Amino acid sequence: MHIQVIQGRTSDPRVLKEQLQRWVDEVAPGAVGALGSTFGVTAEGDLIGIARFESAEAAYNNSNRPEQGDWWSVTEKLFDGPVTFHDSTEVDQFLRGGSDDAGFVQVMQGRATDTAKARALESRMVDALEQNRPDVIGSIRAWYGDGAFTEFVYFTSEAAARDGEAKPLPPEEAALMGELQQVMSIDRFYDLTDPWLFTV
Numbered sequence: 251m252h253i254q255v256i257q258g259r260t261s262d263p264r265v266l267k268e269q270l271q272r273w274v275d276e277v278a279p280g281a282v283g284a285l286g287s288t289f290g291v292t293a294e295g296d297l298i299g300i301a302r303f304e305s306a307e308a309a310y311n312n313s314n315r316p317e318q319g320d321w322w323s324v325t326e327k328l329f330d331g332p333v334t335f336h337d338s339t340e341v342d343q344f345l346r347g348g349s350d351d352a353g354f355v356q357v358m359q360g361r362a363t364d365t366a367k368a369r370a371l372e373s374r375m376v377d378a379l380e381q382n383r384p385d386v387i388g389s390i391r392a393w394y395g396d397g398a399f400t401e402f403v404y405f406t407s408e409a410a411a412r413d414g415e416a417k418p419l420p421p422e423e424a425a426l427m428g429e430l431q432q433v434m435s436i437d438r439f440y441d442l443t444d445p446w447l448f449t450v
Contacts, residue, residue, distance in 0.1 A: 251285070251341045252306045253392040255400045257298045258333035263291035266328045267446055273325075274448050277317050283308025286449035288348055288390075288402055290355060290442025297329070298357050298440050300390065300402060302348070306339050336400065338392035342369065345380060345388035350447040352387055352404035354411055357440035361397045364433040371430045378423045385410035408443055 260266050270289055278284055289299030303309040312318055326333060362368045379386060384406075391401035405411040419427060 251343075252303045252309045252337065252339050253341055253390070254301045254303075254309060255298070255336040255338070255392055256289075256301065256333060257296070258329040259295050259331055260291060260297050260328060261295060261330050262328065263295070263297070266291070266297065266325070269321075269325050269328060270446055273321055277315075277321050278448070278450065280315065280317060281308075281312045284312060284450055286348070286350075286447075288355060288404075288442075288448075289446040290440075290444060292440050292442065295330070296440055298400075298442075299446070300392065300400075302390075306337070309337070336392065336394055338394060340393040340395065342372075342391040342393070343388065344372070344376060344391075345386065346404075347388045348390050348402065348447075348449070349387045349404045350449050352406070352445055352447060354405040354408035355442040355445040355447075356403045356405065356411065357442065358401045358403065358436045359438045359440075360399060360434060360436040362399065362434040363397060365393065365397060368430060368434045371426055371433075375423060375426050375430075378420065382417075382420065382423070383414045385414040404445075408441075 283304040285302040285304060287299060287301045289297065291297045387404040387406060389401055389403040391399050393399045
Protein backbone atom coordinates (compact mmCIF):
# COMPACT_ATOMS: atom_id res chain seq x y z
CA MET A 251 0.00 0.00 0.00
CA HIS A 252 1.08 3.58 -0.72
CA ILE A 253 -0.18 6.43 1.42
CA GLN A 254 -0.08 10.15 0.88
CA VAL A 255 -0.55 12.33 3.97
CA ILE A 256 -1.93 15.80 3.24
CA GLN A 257 -1.97 18.69 5.72
CA GLY A 258 -2.97 22.34 5.64
CA ARG A 259 -5.22 24.92 7.25
CA THR A 260 -8.64 26.11 6.21
CA SER A 261 -11.13 28.68 7.46
CA ASP A 262 -13.96 27.13 5.44
CA PRO A 263 -14.13 23.38 6.10
CA ARG A 264 -17.63 23.11 4.65
CA VAL A 265 -16.54 24.21 1.16
CA LEU A 266 -13.43 22.05 1.34
CA LYS A 267 -15.53 19.03 2.31
CA GLU A 268 -17.76 19.66 -0.71
CA GLN A 269 -14.70 19.82 -2.94
CA LEU A 270 -13.36 16.54 -1.58
CA GLN A 271 -16.74 14.98 -2.28
CA ARG A 272 -16.36 16.14 -5.88
CA TRP A 273 -13.12 14.14 -6.02
CA VAL A 274 -15.00 11.06 -4.81
CA ASP A 275 -17.80 11.58 -7.32
CA GLU A 276 -15.94 12.86 -10.38
CA VAL A 277 -12.22 12.02 -10.14
CA ALA A 278 -12.05 8.78 -8.14
CA PRO A 279 -13.86 6.62 -10.73
CA GLY A 280 -10.89 6.98 -13.09
CA ALA A 281 -8.18 6.76 -10.45
CA VAL A 282 -6.83 3.27 -11.08
CA GLY A 283 -5.40 1.78 -7.89
CA ALA A 284 -7.04 4.26 -5.53
CA LEU A 285 -8.29 2.52 -2.38
CA GLY A 286 -9.91 5.37 -0.48
CA SER A 287 -9.26 8.30 1.79
CA THR A 288 -9.78 9.74 5.26
CA PHE A 289 -9.91 13.48 5.85
CA GLY A 290 -11.16 15.88 8.45
CA VAL A 291 -10.69 19.32 9.97
CA THR A 292 -9.99 19.97 13.63
CA ALA A 293 -11.75 22.62 15.70
CA GLU A 294 -8.63 24.77 15.20
CA GLY A 295 -8.89 24.63 11.41
CA ASP A 296 -6.18 22.07 10.73
CA LEU A 297 -7.00 19.75 7.85
CA ILE A 298 -5.24 16.41 7.77
CA GLY A 299 -5.95 13.37 5.66
CA ILE A 300 -4.63 10.32 3.89
CA ALA A 301 -5.18 9.05 0.38
CA ARG A 302 -4.57 5.30 0.00
CA PHE A 303 -3.35 3.63 -3.20
CA GLU A 304 -2.39 0.10 -4.15
CA SER A 305 1.14 1.23 -5.03
CA ALA A 306 3.40 4.24 -5.47
CA GLU A 307 3.01 3.83 -9.22
CA ALA A 308 -0.77 4.10 -8.94
CA ALA A 309 -0.44 7.26 -6.84
CA TYR A 310 2.03 8.76 -9.32
CA ASN A 311 -0.19 7.94 -12.30
CA ASN A 312 -3.19 9.52 -10.60
CA SER A 313 -1.25 12.69 -9.80
CA ASN A 314 -0.46 13.09 -13.51
CA ARG A 315 -4.04 12.72 -14.73
CA PRO A 316 -5.50 15.95 -16.19
CA GLU A 317 -8.67 15.43 -14.12
CA GLN A 318 -6.60 15.32 -10.94
CA GLY A 319 -4.69 18.44 -11.91
CA ASP A 320 -7.87 20.36 -12.69
CA TRP A 321 -9.43 19.31 -9.39
CA TRP A 322 -6.34 20.25 -7.38
CA SER A 323 -6.01 23.67 -9.03
CA VAL A 324 -9.38 24.54 -7.49
CA THR A 325 -8.84 22.71 -4.19
CA GLU A 326 -5.52 24.30 -3.24
CA LYS A 327 -7.15 27.73 -3.27
CA LEU A 328 -9.39 26.65 -0.39
CA PHE A 329 -6.44 26.36 2.00
CA ASP A 330 -5.11 29.20 4.10
CA GLY A 331 -1.45 28.93 3.22
CA PRO A 332 0.75 26.09 2.02
CA VAL A 333 -0.22 22.42 1.89
CA THR A 334 2.30 19.74 2.84
CA PHE A 335 2.51 16.22 1.44
CA HIS A 336 4.24 13.12 2.79
CA ASP A 337 4.42 9.93 0.74
CA SER A 338 4.99 6.53 2.30
CA THR A 339 5.04 2.90 1.22
CA GLU A 340 6.06 1.77 4.71
CA VAL A 341 2.60 1.27 6.16
CA ASP A 342 1.34 -0.57 9.25
CA GLN A 343 -2.28 -1.60 9.75
CA PHE A 344 -3.74 -2.79 13.05
CA LEU A 345 -6.98 -4.66 13.67
CA ARG A 346 -9.35 -3.69 10.81
CA GLY A 347 -7.19 -0.82 9.60
CA GLY A 348 -9.29 2.09 8.38
CA SER A 349 -13.07 1.91 8.38
CA ASP A 350 -15.89 3.98 6.94
CA ASP A 351 -17.89 2.95 10.04
CA ALA A 352 -15.78 5.18 12.28
CA GLY A 353 -17.57 8.01 14.05
CA PHE A 354 -14.34 9.58 15.29
CA VAL A 355 -10.76 9.54 14.03
CA GLN A 356 -7.74 10.64 16.02
CA VAL A 357 -4.51 11.38 14.19
CA MET A 358 -1.17 11.15 15.95
CA GLN A 359 2.17 12.38 14.68
CA GLY A 360 5.45 11.56 16.34
CA ARG A 361 8.72 9.73 16.06
CA ALA A 362 10.20 6.36 17.02
CA THR A 363 13.83 5.92 17.96
CA ASP A 364 13.60 2.18 17.30
CA THR A 365 10.89 1.27 14.79
CA ALA A 366 11.57 -2.48 14.94
CA LYS A 367 11.15 -2.56 18.72
CA ALA A 368 8.05 -0.36 18.54
CA ARG A 369 6.44 -2.70 16.03
CA ALA A 370 7.36 -5.77 18.07
CA LEU A 371 5.83 -4.30 21.22
CA GLU A 372 2.67 -3.29 19.41
CA SER A 373 2.23 -6.76 17.92
CA ARG A 374 2.21 -8.11 21.48
CA MET A 375 -0.48 -5.60 22.46
CA VAL A 376 -2.95 -6.24 19.65
CA ASP A 377 -4.91 -9.06 21.31
CA ALA A 378 -5.25 -7.15 24.58
CA LEU A 379 -6.31 -4.03 22.70
CA GLU A 380 -9.01 -5.92 20.86
CA GLN A 381 -10.35 -7.36 24.13
CA ASN A 382 -10.12 -4.22 26.28
CA ARG A 383 -10.88 -1.46 23.77
CA PRO A 384 -13.94 -2.38 21.68
CA ASP A 385 -14.17 1.30 20.74
CA VAL A 386 -11.01 0.94 18.61
CA ILE A 387 -11.86 -0.27 15.12
CA GLY A 388 -8.32 -0.16 13.78
CA SER A 389 -5.51 2.09 12.63
CA ILE A 390 -3.24 2.94 9.72
CA ARG A 391 0.27 4.30 10.20
CA ALA A 392 2.57 5.79 7.57
CA TRP A 393 6.30 5.91 8.30
CA TYR A 394 8.52 8.52 6.63
CA GLY A 395 11.79 6.60 6.74
CA ASP A 396 13.50 8.55 9.53
CA GLY A 397 11.35 7.30 12.40
CA ALA A 398 8.70 9.99 11.92
CA PHE A 399 5.14 8.78 11.41
CA THR A 400 1.50 9.75 11.06
CA GLU A 401 -1.12 7.36 12.43
CA PHE A 402 -4.88 7.47 11.93
CA VAL A 403 -6.84 5.63 14.63
CA TYR A 404 -10.49 4.83 13.90
CA PHE A 405 -13.03 4.70 16.76
CA THR A 406 -16.70 3.81 16.92
CA SER A 407 -17.44 7.24 18.43
CA GLU A 408 -15.70 10.04 20.29
CA ALA A 409 -17.64 9.31 23.48
CA ALA A 410 -16.58 5.65 23.39
CA ALA A 411 -12.98 6.66 22.73
CA ARG A 412 -12.90 9.04 25.69
CA ASP A 413 -14.44 6.40 27.96
CA GLY A 414 -11.93 3.82 26.76
CA GLU A 415 -8.85 5.99 27.23
CA ALA A 416 -9.97 6.88 30.77
CA LYS A 417 -9.94 3.24 31.89
CA PRO A 418 -6.74 1.91 33.48
CA LEU A 419 -4.78 -0.59 31.43
CA PRO A 420 -4.36 -4.18 32.66
CA PRO A 421 -0.93 -4.63 34.32
CA GLU A 422 0.70 -6.56 31.45
CA GLU A 423 -0.55 -4.12 28.83
CA ALA A 424 0.50 -1.16 30.99
CA ALA A 425 4.03 -2.58 31.19
CA LEU A 426 4.20 -3.00 27.42
CA MET A 427 2.88 0.52 26.94
CA GLY A 428 5.61 1.83 29.21
CA GLU A 429 8.23 0.10 27.08
CA LEU A 430 6.62 1.44 23.93
CA GLN A 431 6.68 5.02 25.22
CA GLN A 432 10.44 4.71 25.72
CA VAL A 433 10.99 4.22 21.99
CA MET A 434 8.02 6.10 20.51
CA SER A 435 6.81 9.61 21.29
CA ILE A 436 3.68 11.46 20.19
CA ASP A 437 4.24 15.13 19.37
CA ARG A 438 0.81 16.16 18.06
CA PHE A 439 -2.80 14.99 18.17
CA TYR A 440 -5.54 15.93 15.70
CA ASP A 441 -9.15 15.11 16.62
CA LEU A 442 -11.44 14.60 13.64
CA THR A 443 -14.94 14.64 15.11
CA ASP A 444 -16.51 14.70 11.64
CA PRO A 445 -14.30 12.37 9.61
CA TRP A 446 -14.76 12.33 5.84
CA LEU A 447 -14.39 8.66 4.92
CA PHE A 448 -14.27 7.03 1.50
CA THR A 449 -13.38 3.51 0.40
CA VAL A 450 -13.43 2.23 -3.17
